[in-house]
Amino acid sequence: MSDHIATDDAWVPEDCTLPTAERPLRLAEFDQFFAEAVRGLDRLSAQHLRFHLDGGTQVEEAARDLTTRESSCCSFFTFGLSRPDGKSLLLDVRVPAAHVDVLDALVKRAVSVRDHR
Template sequence: MTSTEDLAWVPESCTLPTAGRPLRLAAFDDLFATSLRGQQKLSATLLRWDLDPAAEATARELTSRESRCCSFFTFTFHPDGEALWLDVEVPAEHRDVLDALGERAVAGIRA
């Protein structure tokens, strides 16, 4: 179960109702645990996730929902047959949010 501490990094600009936040976080955690192969930090405001291509539909649906409540995220997919890269970019003022999401992703790879 997601604790309040897990959600401390969620910005005030997020429009997802508070009750839905643990579920969204759990959806990202599931994506990380089942489909994330690796992560690169390309810059302070840009992460690249290497995902299992079989997870593309799930990842697109999840990032679409996330973009609706946290419009500062830019998610860009780069499918390539045997690989699927997902770039996650934020404006500089939301680096802390990107860092927190990246930490969760790395923890999910190791889980």
């Protein structure tokens, strides 16, 4: 049995508590965020992904809002926003070993969305 639910070519972990009807909307929000805000990404380890974001204040606010809401339904994610040099904006995403496949899917989706913009 798969531990993911396919939703319109997307992945959703089974332990996500976001109501099924709201999942396509959240995926669309992530797609928009990937297309508009992400400038690059690095896979630092199997369990750690780093997005390089547009450094604008609106991007930071959008990232905080989206990651806060995502953490409330998928509690295994750990998100961290930082400005290492005061200008650039980084979003670190970490998952426990049991959810590496979810991080793999997140990378694939982000790359796919960025490649199609």
